[in-house]
Amino acid sequence: MNINKLNIEFEAMVPSDEKKAEVWKKIETEIEEREVISKKRKYRGFKKVLGTLAAMAAVFAVLIIPTTIFAEEIKDFFSGIFSQNKQVGKITEQKVFEVTDEASHIKVEVLELISDGHSAMATVVYTALDEKGREWIEQEENAENYYSLFSIHPGKVEKNENGIDVLMFSASSSFGCYELEKLRTEYSRTYIAYLSSYGTPTAPLNNCLIFNYSTSCDKSKLAELHCATMENHVYKMVKAEKNAEENEDSQKIEPVFFEISKLSWGVFGRNHEVYEHSGNSYRLIDPNDIYKPSIEIYFKNGESMPLEGGLYLYGNSVEVVELDGEKLDLNVCCGDFINERMFNNIDEHDMDDENWLLQIDPTDIVSVKLDGVMYNLE
Amino acid sequence: MDKEQIGVLYQKYFDTLYRVCFLYMKNEHDSLDAVQETFLRLIRSSFKEESEEKTKAWLIVTASNYCKKQLSHWWRKKRTPMEDEKARPENLQRSNDSSVLELIWSLPEKYRIPIYLYYYEGYKTKEIAGLLKTNASTVQTRLAKARELLRLELSRQEEIEIKVLNTL
Numbered sequence: 343m344n345i346n347k348l349n350i351e352f353e354a355m356v357p358s359d360e361k362k363a364e365v366w367k368k369i370e371t372e373i374e375e376r377e378v379i380s381k382k383r384k385y386r387g388f389k390k391v392l393g394t395l396a397a398m399a400a401v402f403a404v405l406i407i408p409t410t411i412f413a414e415e416i417k418d419f420f421s422g423i424f425s426q427n428k429q430v431g432k433i434t435e436q437k438v439f440e441v442t443d444e445a446s447h448i449k450v451e452v453l454e455l456i457s458d459g460h461s462a463m464a465t466v467v468y469t470a471l472d473e474k475g476r477e478w479i480e481q482e483e484n485a486e487n488y489y490s491l492f493s494i495h496p497g498k499v500e501k502n503e504n505g506i507d508v509l510m511f512s513a514s515s516s517f518g519c520y521e522l523e524k525l526r527t528e529y530s531r532t533y534i535a536y537l538s539s540y541g542t543p544t545a546p547l548n549n550c551l552i553f554n555y556s557t558s559c560d561k562s563k564l565a566e567l568h569c570a571t572m573e574n575h576v577y578k579m580v581k582a583e584k585n586a587e588e589n590e591d592s593q594k595i596e597p598v599f600f601e602i603s604k605l606s607w608g609v610f611g612r613n614h615e616v617y618e619h620s621g622n623s624y625r626l627i628d629p630n631d632i633y634k635p636s637i638e639i640y641f642k643n644g645e646s647m648p649l650e651g652g653l654y655l656y657g658n659s660v661e662v663v664e665l666d667g668e669k670l671d672l673n674v675c676c677g678d679f680i681n682e683r684m685f686n687n688i689d690e691h692d693m694d695d696e697n698w699l700l701q702i703d704p705t706d707i708v709s710v711k712l713d714g715v716m717y718n719l720e
Numbered sequence: 721m722d723k724e725q726i727g728v729l730y731q732k733y734f735d736t737l738y739r740v741c742f743l744y745m746k747n748e749h750d751s752l753d754a755v756q757e758t759f760l761r762l763i764r765s766s767f768k769e770e771s772e773e774k775t776k777a778w779l780i781v782t783a784s785n786y787c788k789k790q791l792s793h794w795w796r797k798k799r800t801p802m803e804d805e806k807a808r809p810e811n812l813q814r815s816n817d818s819s820v821l822e823l824i825w826s827l828p829e830k831y832r833i834p835i836y837l838y839y840y841e842g843y844k845t846k847e848i849a850g851l852l853k854t855n856a857s858t859v860q861t862r863l864a865k866a867r868e869l870l871r872l873e874l875s876r877q878e879e880i881e882i883k884v885l886n887t888l
Contacts, residue, residue, distance in 0.1 A: 345839055351821035352840040356735050357748055365756045366730055372760055373723045481765070493774060518850035538846060554770065561768045634860065677857075 422454045435569040443557035447475035455569040458603035462537045462547040470529040478558035497552035499564045507564045515539040540608050540676040574603045575704040577719035602704045608676035638711040737783045743832040744787035758783040823873050831866035
């Protein structure tokens with residue numbers, strides 16, 4: 343497959359300028375109509391302000407009390423995912439952040455946060471506290487597109503002289519999010535957010551995370567999240583003397599070390615004929631052939647387990663790693679132990695069952711088989 | 721967001737959104753509708769622009785959700801597909817030499833979108849997984865499968881060409 347040719351063809355896959363202008367005309371009309379309506383509403387609103395206040399008081403009396411009770415019921419039922427787990431519960435930061443917007447329509451909580459420095463996971467709950475909050479949370483954009491609601495990334499916030507939170511620095515990392523749909527109620531949405539900085543060396547994902555959130559009143563507020571880092575185990579990978587299964591793929595990555603926690607793992611190594619330097623980044627030598635290594639870990643008791651999930655080399659970045667005083671320019675092949683598939687299989691009744699979360703004791707691993715070649719961990 | 725800000729975003733992201741919508745909808749008319757609807761949702765939403773990355777992702781996710789919803793409507797499933805020539809992108813209609821895109825065009829939707837986001841937009845597999853609400857390994861597998869299907873189809877076409885040449 344010729345990627346350059348393909349991209350040239352994608353480039354040309356656009357409609358004529360006239361059609362583009364026609365669509366803009368329709369959008370422009372909608373913007374102008376909304377501006378007119380907004381001005382009229384402001385005028386009418388001023389005249390009706392007293393009446394509205396009276397009506398709001400009545401709505402408050404009817405709606406706030408029952409929904410607050412409802413919100414408490416949810417809280418009783420769902421107090422977290424990671425904190426309920428015997429394996430990682432003790433190292434999960436709980437009640438990391440909580441805020442209610444100015445008009446008390448929405449409560450936003452970062453219920454828990456767990457990180458090993460490379461990967462981080464957070465449970466975020468949006469709860470409506472009244473009818474207006476419920477309507478806001480039900481908006482299609484909010485329900486379907488979490489980018490409207492919040493994001494988490496490495497960074498630091500400080501207050502300026504006016505007391506406003508200002509982003510001091512921001513770094514990139516992979517960020518993804520999905521809703522735990524089984525926990526969806528009329529009044530709440532629960533999300534699992536995950537970050538990974540493997541392959542995109544930035545700040546560690548623990549004590550400098552920025553939670554960028556919106557509510558029905560507050561658009562884009564910043565908060566700093568803090569979390570202890572769970573233990574990461576780093577092992578040198580030494581080729582075992584007896585290796586019967588070496589194949590062609592075994593030559594593609596020359597592993598140097600293996601890093602593993604209860605949350606994620608990574609094989610760091612030099613690649614051969616897979617990626618090459620291109621400017622300041624790496625690119626695939628043969629874009630038609632993305633190398634996907636097979637990795638299996640072996641435990642002290644002789645049992646083994648294939649590592650599944652995001653098994654890939656990042657194509658455009660390398661980790662500069664210091665090992666025994668030497669700086670190494672390495673690719674990383676990595677994955678998380680917790681993935682969407684596991685969360686989707688959670689039944690409400692076995693939320694606190696420890697079996698759903700993969701139980702890995704990193705100190706129990708003695709060797710790693712990479713593309714059929716066995717490496718002992720030292 | 722005011723008209724000027726929306727206008728800037730429109731100029732900046734129209735082409736990307738159009739291509740994403742086209743890869744779902746497979747015709748110009750519905751794709752233009754989908755782009756229009758995406759921007760209307762932006763206007764009606766409480767979304768506030770913070771970074772280019774976030775805005776672009778928001779627009780792609782909203783456009784994809786809209787297209788998927790449209791495609792799942794019962795009335796669309798009952799519709800007769802458009803004539804092949806009309807359904808193809810304009811540049812495919814203009815050119816006789818667009819073999820790679822034409823082959824991608826023949827792939828199922830679940831392969832077309834990751835191919836575009838990965839190769840043209842330069843998203844990483846994890847980021848595509850976030851946009852498409854799936855996991856990274858699924859995206860990885862779909863990319864590999866798409867490449868395999870394309871490779872098979874290209875070699876099949878080559879064989880046909882050789883056979884035709886041999887008969888001449």
